[in-house]
Amino acid sequence: MPLSLSRVVGDDADVLADQDFRLLLLASLISPMGASVVSPVVETLAGPYGVPPAEVALLLSAFTAPGIVCIPLSGVLADRYGRKPVLAAGLALFGLAGVALTLTTDFRVALGLRLLQGVGYTGIGPILITATGDLFSGARESAAQGVRFTAVGASLTVFPLLSGVLVAVAWWFPFALYAAALPVAAAVWLLFDESADLGGGDDDASTDDDTSGVRALLSLATRPAVAATLVGRATPGFLWFAFLTYNSIVVVRLLGGTPGAAGALVAVASVTSAVATTQTGRITARFGRTAPTFASLVVGAVGLAGLALAPSVPAALLAGVPVGAGFSVALTLYRSAITGLASDDLRGGLVSLGESVGRVGSTGAPVAMGAVVTLLTDSLGYAGAVRGVSLAVAVGVVVVGGALLVVGDHGADDGREAGATASDD
Template identity: 55%
Template sequence: MSGADGPGGGASSATGGPVAGLLTRLFGTESDVVRDRTFQVLLLGSVISPMGSSVVSPVLESLAGPYGVSVARVGLLMAAFTAPSIVAIPLVGALSDRVGRRPVLAAGLALFGVAGAAAALTTDFRVVVGLRLLQGLGYTGIGPVLIASVGDLYAGEREATAQGVRFAAVGLSLAVFPVLAGALVSAEFRLPFALFLAAIPVALVVLLVFDEPTRADAGDGADADGEDSLFGRLRDPLVLAALVGRAVPSFLWFAFLTYASVVTGRLLGGSAAVAGLVVGLASLGSALGGTQVGRLTAAFDGRGAPLAVTMALCGLGLAGFGLATSLAVAAATAAVVGAGFGTVLTLYRSTVTGLADAGARGGLVSVGESVGRLGSTAAPLALGGLVTVGAPVVGFEAALRYTVLGTAVLGTAVGAALGLLAGRAHTDAGPGVDDDGPV
């Protein structure tokens, strides 16, 4: 299937009308991908995929008291959710290459919804941490499978646009659910977990409606040790650099998510509802950033420069957020963090899908997502440790601000360098993998 002839029509086949015109202005000439029913199911799943972090992040400080734990320890609710992905995502991704995307996606959504909603039934912090681990395991069958499925359907600029549209759906979800969570936690601290029930009907839709983009047999493509196999791609140093670089934006984003409520609440005097609005604004920025990925890939010859620049934008926003002295500044810099994150993450995901053919794509995408989850998991643990060590020396506020600022500076430098290497990996992959579409 070529990028020009994939589902939804040709590369520039958007029909007329105000809606089509708006989509073209937002996403570019490939925006007609939204007419494909299979892609629409992927968009529905994309609304669910970010809820594991967006529902819990803005209410973390509000949960510390009811659960009887410190602000630093309540961050385990974020780490517990991301931890299973480090090991499980590559296995689940390889499984989806063999048995198909649909059963893995449906099962992941069901576990995600049931485990997440069950947290509303207990007040035991240890039980909630365990349920978050199970919910994180469910996520391993959602996010990476959605990303790989887009790569199955499209290629080239069309694939990049589709990833941007999908991430816009993620961003809109991120803009809505933090606000709902912030409002619900004020009424009863367990209510935000009930929002995860939304995953159950989506799992049913996947089972009933989703048309499998591809089903790569175990014997397809090169042999298990060949250059085009998963392990063959992992032996390429530039591919490894691209996968490691994928972790940096996730680290910076989770640094923001973990301390968004602390900065806006404890340091700036905002309520949980205000924290939800700030996270929602950052998420809206991420949605808008993701819409421009198709245009960026069309405007540049390679992926390196866009990856480096948007990584710097994310780091600049995080630094500004860490130094914010008012809620207005915090809100503005949060939007910058989101815009940078949404763009660079979508670019990375589009880049990684172009580094393997259909027989290894699910596995390689899943390895990238696993590395990304490693960054997500490490952020609350690393920053929490630094703040805990620094607080007795310079005070809690100074320790928090210096930690966030240092994270932003170091993350920008490392992320920009790895982004340039990732761009080289994508160029070296050549037209045989990306521009001609799945094989």
């Protein structure tokens, strides 16, 4: 085991010796490509598709929208039929739909293909987290999730840069990167050894348990503190996708930069995101959860405002640092908070619900911002509308996120007690 990895991960760095985990790492390189390949080229794609950049940004919303409904469904399917078939099918659909984007300039067809890609993703990201938990436990599981996040960070660094460079050759070249998912899907299907005993059992008993579990989950999720935390989970996603939607528009159209520079901006934010997340344990141990979550939302909002007001490409690149740090820490802390609000038998359902709500924020950012930018362009001009709407989002994330944190923190103990009580009903 390389010495450097042992220093970062610790004594459990030997998780890489597990072949199944190495396959999950390969899939983890694919999982963030859905947004990272498209984000740097939004401005450039306006020409081939014949629509304004604000409409091209719907390619991001079309990708995230299926997760609102399908993430919980993919978890049910993975529990019943196994992780391998869901993961392999998700990778295959993600790759095929992505490669098919190279074949059309019809924007409506492209949106449909992105919806299919989004469906495929729901069989990738959530399943990778679950499958890693199947393979390891305790400290080894934490180490494995950390190594997996490093793979995600590497992907988020490399693919935006590649996308920004390739689009200068031909508009469709970035979409060819999605072909990487296909050999990974084949490797998972052929080599992943899933021995867990999933599904089965008495159907009637299972149905009764499912019904009871749904009632308990709904009872828990409607508690004010829990509901506020679930809704708050959407705020870092809204911030991040506001950044992903408009970074290339600001860099290329407003500042006269290149798609490659826009890709570099996403890479800067992604590297910062990966580094910042490694410190969340230390932060919460010293300051708790609520204050650091609010502080991270403020940091991310400052970064988004800095991008909106950037006078040059280097200044825009610098703004990627607080955006990435604020987003990743806030997201991690929200996920940790949601995990702690439920008992063991409700945790999976509540986490899936939280991820679905998070997708609402990711999906809503490009749609809402595009609509307001279009509305304000006549009065403010396009540049003024983009900058003004981005600033409004930055302020809104802080105000709304802060209010939800107050509600969630005020009733956090009641929420945890409700989770335990609901699981006993």
